[in-house]
Amino acid sequence: MEKSERLFQRAQAVIPSGVNSPVRAFKAVNGTPPYIAGAQGCYIYDVDGNEYVDFVCSWGPMILGHAHPQVIQAVQEAAARGTSFGANCEIEVKMAEFIVNAVPSIEKVRMVSSGTEATMSAIRLARAYTDRPKVIKFEGCYHGHADSFLSKAGSGAMTFGIPGTPGVTPATAGDTLNAQYNDLDSVQQLIDENKDQIAAIIVEPVAGNMGVVLPRENFLQGLRDMASEHGIVLIFDEVITGFRLGLGGAQELFGVRPDLTTLGKIIGGGLPVGAFGGKQEIMDMLAPQGPVYQAGTLSGNPLALTAGYETLSILSERAFYAELNARAEKFFNEFEENFKEAGLACTANRIGSMACFFFTDGPVTDYRSAARSDTALFASYFDGMMKNGVYLAPSQFEAAFVSAAHSESALARTLEAQRKVLERLRS
Numbered sequence: 001m002e003k004s005e006r007l008f009q010r011a012q013a014v015i016p017s018g019v020n021s022p023v024r025a026f027k028a029v030n031g032t033p034p035y036i037a038g039a040q041g042c043y044i045y046d047v048d049g050n051e052y053v054d055f056v057c058s059w060g061p062m063i064l065g066h067a068h069p070q071v072i073q074a075v076q077e078a079a080a081r082g083t084s085f086g087a088n089c090e091i092e093v094k095m096a097e098f099i100v101n102a103v104p105s106i107e108k109v110r111m112v113s114s115g116t117e118a119t120m121s122a123i124r125l126a127r128a129y130t131d132r133p134k135v136i137k138f139e140g141c142y143h144g145h146a147d148s149f150l151s152k153a154g155s156g157a158m159t160f161g162i163p164g165t166p167g168v169t170p171a172t173a174g175d176t177l178n179a180q181y182n183d184l185d186s187v188q189q190l191i192d193e194n195k196d197q198i199a200a201i202i203v204e205p206v207a208g209n210m211g212v213v214l215p216r217e218n219f220l221q222g223l224r225d226m227a228s229e230h231g232i233v234l235i236f237d238e239v240i241t242g243f244r245l246g247l248g249g250a251q252e253l254f255g256v257r258p259d260l261t262t263l264g265k266i267i268g269g270g271l272p273v274g275a276f277g278g279k280q281e282i283m284d285m286l287a288p289q290g291p292v293y294q295a296g297t298l299s300g301n302p303l304a305l306t307a308g309y310e311t312l313s314i315l316s317e318r319a320f321y322a323e324l325n326a327r328a329e330k331f332f333n334e335f336e337e338n339f340k341e342a343g344l345a346c347t348a349n350r351i352g353s354m355a356c357f358f359f360t361d362g363p364v365t366d367y368r369s370a371a372r373s374d375t376a377l378f379a380s381y382f383d384g385m386m387k388n389g390v391y392l393a394p395s396q397f398e399a400a401f402v403s404a405a406h407s408e409s410a411l412a413r414t415l416e417a418q419r420k421v422l423e424r425l426r427s
Ligand SMILES: *Cc1c(COP(=O)(O)O)cnc(C)c1O
Pocket: 113, 114, 115, 116, 117, 119, 142, 143, 144, 145, 204, 208, 209, 237, 238, 239, 240, 264, 265, 274
C-alpha cells in the first residue's frame, strides 16, 4: 500500500480529509484507502498492484461491472461528437422515453447530474405543489447531502455518527421531521402533530444506506394511503433501488406507486446522472411552463446519458434480472452460511443483488436496530477481507452489490477469503 499511502498523504494537504466524499477516507475501519488505478468487470486494481473483487460497485451504479465494452464504446463515440452542448439532443428524449416506459409511476421526467440534485428538486416541487413547508423522512435513510436531508441521515452521516450538521439553519432543520422506518404509527403521529404542514413523505422503498433494511409488509402501502388521505406528496427515493431491483424498481416489485420518484446511480452507468419524475400534474409545475425553477448547465449531458442509456438497454435484455438475482442469491446464501458456521452473530438483510450482513443478532428493521451492530468487529472483518483481495464498503452501514460481471470464480474466491477471515476473527 506504499503508493496509496503516499497519495493519501499528498491528498490530505490539499483536499479536506484527503477525500471528495467522506466514506472514502476509511475512517470507520481505521485503514488507508487504496488509490484505484483501474477496474475491469468485477475487479478493481489499486496503484500498488493489488487486485480486489469489488462489491462496492461505485456504491451501486456498476450493475454491469466495470468498463463494460458496449458502454465504453458508446461513450467513446459520443465523446468524439462533443462532450456538452448546453442544448437539446436526441439521447435526452430516448432516455426520458425509456424511463417513462420502465418506471410505473413516472409520466414525465427531468434529468439532473446527481442523486442529491434529484431529491432536492423533488422536495422543492412537492412544497410548491402542496404549498406546505415540512417534509417527513426516516431515520437512517439517506437522500443526498442537500440541507433538508441532513438530519439523522444514513450512509456516511450514520457511519461517522453525525446526527445533524452545522451550516444547516434551524429553520431548515425544523422543517425536516424524522419518523422510524417500518413504523407507520411514527408517521401518523408526525402528520397529526403538523396538521396541513406536511408537503412530502420521502422514503427509500428498500433502505440501502443504513445497511440494507427491507420494508415490512404493508409499510409502503401504508405510506401511500396516509399520503393520499392527507394530500401529501409521496416520494420514493429509488436512487439505489431504481434499475437495481428490476426495470421498474422497488415500486414495481412492491406494487406501490409514489407521486414522485428520484433516480441516480445506475441510470448514469458510472457517469454523473440523476433524475426525478412522476405525475404529469406535478412535473408540469417546473419552469418554464410552471413557476418552480430548476435547471442545470450539464443536465442531460450527452456523454453521461449515453453511458446511462447504453447500460439501461443491456438491463432490459430478457432474463437479465432473473440471472443476476439467481447468482446473487446463491452467493449470499453461502456467504450467510459461512457466518453461521463461524458462530458469529450476524443478520443478513438481502434482496435481489443487494445485501448487508450486520454484526448483530437482529432482526434489523430500522436505524436503531441497525445501530446495534458491532462496528469494531466489522472493522476487523473488513480489514481481513481487504487483505485477502475482497473490496467491501468501508462501513457496516452500506450495501454490498453483486454485478452481472461477478463470475463464479470471483464469487468462489470471495467465499474462500471470507472463511479464512472468519476463522481468524473467531480465534
Ligand atoms: C446515493 C444516494 C443519493 C445521493 O446521490 P448522489 O449522486 O450521491 O448525490 C440519494 N438517495 C439515495 C437513496 C442514495 O443512495
